[in-house]
Amino acid sequence: MKKYFFDESFIKCKENTELKFGSITKANTSVFWHNAFSIPKNCTIPVWEDLMTILYPFVLFDENGVSVDGKNKAIYKVWYFSKAAKYWVDRIIDKNNTNCINLGNFENTAKGVIRELDSALCYMESNDGINWTRPCCGEFFYKTEDGEIIGTNIVFIGEHGMGVHKNLNENEPPFLFACAMDGVGVNYSEDGIHWNTPTRVLSRLDNDFTRLPGDTHNQIFWSPELSRYVIITRAFIGEIRQVIALKSTDIVKSIRDIQNLETQGAELKGVSPCFTKPKLVLEGKLEMQPYSMPIARLADNCYIGVVSIANFDKNNKDNMKVYASLAYSNDGENWNYLNDGKPFINNSKEFKLEQGNDYGMIFCAAPVLVGDEMKIFYSATPELHYFSYDQIPENIKRVVDEKIPKAKEAQAITRTTALNVATFKKDRFAGCFAKKGAVTTKPFKFESESIFINTVVNHCGNVSVAILGENGNILEGFTHEDFNGVKKDTLNGELRWKKPLSDLKGKNISLEIKLKNATVYAIEF
Numbered sequence: 001m002k003k004y005f006f007d008e009s010f011i012k013c014k015e016n017t018e019l020k021f022g023s024i025t026k027a028n029t030s031v032f033w034h035n036a037f038s039i040p041k042n043c044t045i046p047v048w049e050d051l052m053t054i055l056y057p058f059v060l061f062d063e064n065g066v067s068v069d070g071k072n073k074a075i076y077k078v079w080y081f082s083k084a085a086k087y088w089v090d091r092i093i094d095k096n097n098t099n100c101i102n103l104g105n106f107e108n109t110a111k112g113v114i115r116e117l118d119s120a121l122c123y124m125e126s127n128d129g130i131n132w133t134r135p136c137c138g139e140f141f142y143k144t145e146d147g148e149i150i151g152t153n154i155v156f157i158g159e160h161g162m163g164v165h166k167n168l169n170e171n172e173p174p175f176l177f178a179c180a181m182d183g184v185g186v187n188y189s190e191d192g193i194h195w196n197t198p199t200r201v202l203s204r205l206d207n208d209f210t211r212l213p214g215d216t217h218n219q220i221f222w223s224p225e226l227s228r229y230v231i232i233t234r235a236f237i238g239e240i241r242q243v244i245a246l247k248s249t250d251i252v253k254s255i256r257d258i259q260n261l262e263t264q265g266a267e268l269k270g271v272s273p274c275f276t277k278p279k280l281v282l283e284g285k286l287e288m289q290p291y292s293m294p295i296a297r298l299a300d301n302c303y304i305g306v307v308s309i310a311n312f313d314k315n316n317k318d319n320m321k322v323y324a325s326l327a328y329s330n331d332g333e334n335w336n337y338l339n340d341g342k343p344f345i346n347n348s349k350e351f352k353l354e355q356g357n358d359y360g361m362i363f364c365a366a367p368v369l370v371g372d373e374m375k376i377f378y379s380a381t382p383e384l385h386y387f388s389y390d391q392i393p394e395n396i397k398r399v400v401d402e403k404i405p406k407a408k409e410a411q412a413i414t415r416t417t418a419l420n421v422a423t424f425k426k427d428r429f430a431g432c433f434a435k436k437g438a439v440t441t442k443p444f445k446f447e448s449e450s451i452f453i454n455t456v457v458n459h460c461g462n463v464s465v466a467i468l469g470e471n472g473n474i475l476e477g478f479t480h481e482d483f484n485g486v487k488k489d490t491l492n493g494e495l496r497w498k499k500p501l502s503d504l505k506g507k508n509i510s511l512e513i514k515l516k517n518a519t520v521y522a523i524e525f
Contacts, residue, residue, distance in 0.1 A: 001448070002299040002524040005439065006338055006430040009301075009330055012510065016437030019339050020519050021326075022428030026345070028356025028380070029130050031419040036085070037406040038416070046134065048092070048120060048142060048152060051083035052417040055379035056217040056292070057365040058164040059129075060192075067125055068135040068193060074125035078132070078365070078377065078419075079164040079177075079192065081119040084157070091143045092157065121156035121164070121177070123193065129375065129421060137193050156195045159185060161218045161292075164192065168297065169222035169229075172251055176229075178218035183268075184233050186220055188251060199255045201231070201272040202246065212236075212244075212278070217292035217308075217363065220251075223332035225301055229254075230332045232293055232305075235278070241289035241310065243282035245333050248275045281335045282327060287313035288341055291322060294366040295332065303329040304429060306364040306376060309341060310385060320384035320391070322361040323347050324376075324422075326429060338430050345378065345422050353399050356418045357382040364422075372426045372491055380420040386413055426491055427454050431521035432513075439520065441511045443470065448525035449502045451511075452492040461517030462487055465495055468510040475504075480514060492524065 003010045006019060032052050034045060057080045067074040120140075124132040136151025143149055156162065159179035167176050173188040177195070184202035189195045202212060216234040223230050228247040235244045248254045254274035262268075271277055282290045291308040298304055305327040311318045324345035326338040338344070348359040358380035365377045383400070386392050389411040392400065401408045431454075432439045455463050463486035467478035474480075477499030484496045513520055 002302070002427075002522060003441070004298070004302055004328075004427065004429070004522045005432045005520050006326075006328060007302060007330070008336070010441055011432075012440045012442045014432060014437070014439045015434075017432040017434040017439055017515065019430050020433035021339065021342075021344055021430050022424045022521065024345060024422050024424045026358075026420060026422050029132070029377070029419045029421055030355060031124070031132050032417045033355040035404070035414045035416045037410070037412070037414055038404045046142070046150075046152065048088045048154060049082045049122065050088070051085050053083055053381070053415040054217075054361070054363045055080040055417060055419065056161060056163060056363060057377055057379060057419065058294070059365045059368055059375075059377045060166055061368040061370055061375075065125075068123075068137055073127055076126040076129045076132075077192070078124050078126075079121060079155070079162075080124075080379075080419075081121050081160075081162055083119055088142070089157075092152075092154070093141050093143055093149075095139055095141070119157075119160050119162065120154045121162045121195075123153050123155050129370075129377070132419075139194065155193050156187075159198060161214060161216050163218040163220065163294065165219060165221045165295075167222055168224065172222070176220045176251065178214075178220040178231050178233065180214035180216070180218065183212055184214040184218060184231060186231070186251060186255065188255070196255075199258050200268055201248075201254065201258060201275050202233070202278070203268050203271075217294060219293065219295050221295055221297070221332065223297075223303075225331040226333060228333075231275070232281070232295065234290075234292065235280075239312075240284045240286065241291060242280055242284055243290045243293055243307075243335070244278040245281045246271060246275045246278045247333065279333065281333065282307070282337070287311045287316045287318075292363060293327065293335075294364055296366040296368075297332070298427070301330045303332050304367065305329070305335060306344070306366060307337070307341070308361075308363050309343075312385075320360075320386055321347055322363065322385055324362045324364050324378065344429075345376065348382070351382055351396055351399070353382055353403050353416065356380055356420055358418075358420060360384040361415075369426060374424050374426055374428070376422045378420050378422065380418045381415050383413070383415050389413055427522045428456070429521070431455075431519040432515065433519040434515035434517075436516055438512060438514045440468070440513070443468075443508045443510045446501070446504050446507055446509050446525070449500075449505060450525065451495045451501065452524045453486065453495055453520065454491050454522040454524075455486055455493070456489050456519045456521075457487055458517040461515075463516075463518050463520060464514040466512045466514075467497070467504065468512055470508045472510070474512070475509075477503075480512075486518075
């Protein structure tokens with residue numbers, strides 16, 4: 001069992017403490033750096049990725065992972081999307097040699113519903129998370145003007161805001177995605193490469209919300225705590241973005257039930273009968289609007305969401321910036337901001353139109369654990385979230401006009417994108433810090449024989465732990481004086497007292513942790 005000190009449901013009381021984010025290091029992986037108006041010389045990025053804007057990435061880390069062709073290792077895998085452009089979409093054919101794209105019209109195809117300016121879900125793989133390759137996935141091919149057929153890394157075409165997720169429910173398909181599908185749709189796959197036809201589960205309009213476009217990084221995942229699948233998407237109430245959730249017990253059965261209803265001529269209005277009614281789970285305000293929230297399950301009863309927060313207050317100095325914050329949940333459905341939604345990954349302080357600059361926008365993948373480090377890969381864009389050329393601030397417009405004159409000529413916005421990664425030590429999302437203070441946990445039944453702590457101890461600092469019994473008194477042999485104090489940083493330092501912890505097995509206990517110039521992030525039994 002693991003417990004985190006950002007989770008208020010685990011804490012009984014705190015004294016002179018504050019919530020403090022862990023220390024982060026940012027790096028640029030140099031995978032993308034271009035936009036439709038400016039493509040670097042000797043660019044090796046394929047033509048179908050020329051409108052990269054936000055990426056909405058999902059990263060899977062698997063030490064035993066293999067490449068799509070099965071010949072090499074591929075321990076990092078990333079799914080992301082590219083906006084469709086007519087001049088390349090018209091040249092895409094599927095594996096059956098069928099030109100299945102029809103921009104501007106709804107057209108049912110073997111791979112879903114194609115709409116104007118929708119997206120391609122692309123795939124890459126890597127052994128180090130820095131150097132990436134784009135394999136031919138065998139689903140879609142690009143036909144050049146000369147008639148040459150080129151294999152692509154596109155695995156799906158047709159929907160917007162596709163959020164891929166590795167399924168934790170072993171009884172169902174290993175991969176899922178939720179997408180914008182004139183509302184919200186869901187899909188599943190056995191390998192993340194070959195996908196079925198998506199099915200709409202939530203229509204665009206619902207009585208409780210003004211709009212339900214789903215045009216965000218949609219998420220779908222299995223919650224063991226709820227014994228339900230949870231879909232996370234975006235709604236609008238007035239001008240304010242909100243995060244909503246809906247649930248279902250069985251994805252494949254739900255999809256088939258919906259398809260059967262459609263076969264019978266039924267029209268989906270609002271929510272499919274196979275899903276619950278949407279529930280508002282994260283509020284927003286004009287200068288702090290939740291845009292998207294990729295999710296990871298950290299432990300039993302503990303989920304972390306990486307929330308992209310957009311500022312659309314015209315009177316705010318950071319208007320149209322998007323930064324990354326955190327939220328947490330005990331079941332995947334009910335969420336709270338961490339540290340009041342303050343930035344977990346800060347934007348660059350200075351706007352520079354250069355590779356890896358994230359001055360304007362940050363859109364993250366869910367965190368992955370690699371050894372003793374957590375990694376959050378994210379889409380980094382120096383430009384802000386403006387919608388038209390006239391909205392570009394003068395200081396940014398001057399740089400864009402100079403370096404990308406074609407954008408000025410077209411009076412169009414630019415969004416140049418790179419794939420960056422933020423790295424921090426295992427489980428150090430946020431913890432209780434005190435110069436001199438204490439935190440006491442709620443009682444829990446102790447079923448182990450050891451306790452390990454994750455803490456950072458600053459200069460002249462110290463962490464001391466005592467164990468309280470059911471009556472709230474400190475137990476003999478487990479006092480602060482009996483404790484072997486923690487005086488340096490540790491990710492999994494074992495706590496020791498004069499008496500063995502085996503004496504407490506099966507009993508209800510609490511921990512009283514005294515902090516001196518230190519931060520405690522997590523404990524594990």
